[in-house]
Amino acid sequence: MITAKMFMGDNAPSMPPGIHEAVEFTAAYFEMDDIILVFEGTEGKLKNRLFQPTGEYTFGDETPEDALERKRFENLRLITQLMVATLDEAVVEAFEAETYEDYVKGAITLLGRPIHKKVNIKVVPRKADQPYTKLPDLRYPKTPAVVERWVEGTKPSLAFTDKELELVEEWRKEHQE
Numbered sequence: 001m002i003t004a005k006m007f008m009g010d011n012a013p014s015m016p017p018g019i020h021e022a023v024e025f026t027a028a029y030f031e032m033d034d035i036i037l038v039f040e041g042t043e044g045k046l047k048n049r050l051f052q053p054t055g056e057y058t059f060g061d062e063t064p065e066d067a068l069e070r071k072r073f074e075n076l077r078l079i080t081q082l083m084v085a086t087l088d089e090a091v092v093e094a095f096e097a098e099t100y101e102d103y104v105k106g107a108i109t110l111l112g113r114p115i116h117k118k119v120n121i122k123v124v125p126r127k128a129d130q131p132y133t134k135l136p137d138l139r140y141p142k143t144p145a146v147v148e149r150w151v152e153g154t155k156p157s158l159a160f161t162d163k164e165l166e167l168v169e170e171w172r173k174e175h176q177e
Contacts, residue, residue, distance in 0.1 A: 015044040022118040028111035079107045086117040
């Protein structure tokens with residue numbers, strides 16, 4: 001699933017809320033320590049900012065370390081899903097990294113090349129009191145093999161939710177028959 005947040009205000013997206021089909025993914029780059037993803041469609045342009053994980057913002061009784069891992073995982077999931085949706089499967093399958101930083105740098109290098117692939121997105125304003133837009137998820141449009149690499153323990157600190165594990169298991173059952 002692709003989920004990205006972009007703070008609005010002066011930099012409000014020109015792409016209005018709603019479903020946008022065949023939107024072109026045009027750019028991925030770093031701005032300061034944040035990742036910028038750019039989508040362009042007939043109704044405008046949407047820049048999404050993935051903030052550098054800090055662990056500063058926690059939920060409930062979450063520790064700063066847990067918050068950092070959660071945010072890193074959210075960013076990795078988004079970047080991986082965008083790679084699966086836009087890059088050749090062989091490129092995605094061959095991609096590996098040892099650390100979060102290496103993974104992000106390598107992925108943005110691959111995604112930063114002119115790709116111009118079409119994706120379907122849905123832009124949803126979250127709440128009136130929360131000034132950001134959310135791009136909902138694309139559930140692994142090609143194969144979860146990249147995801148399985150994370151699920152099977154090569155990156156144990158980046159655990160998937162029970163629901164995500166169920167989806168991977170469903171995919172395995174469907175494709176092993």
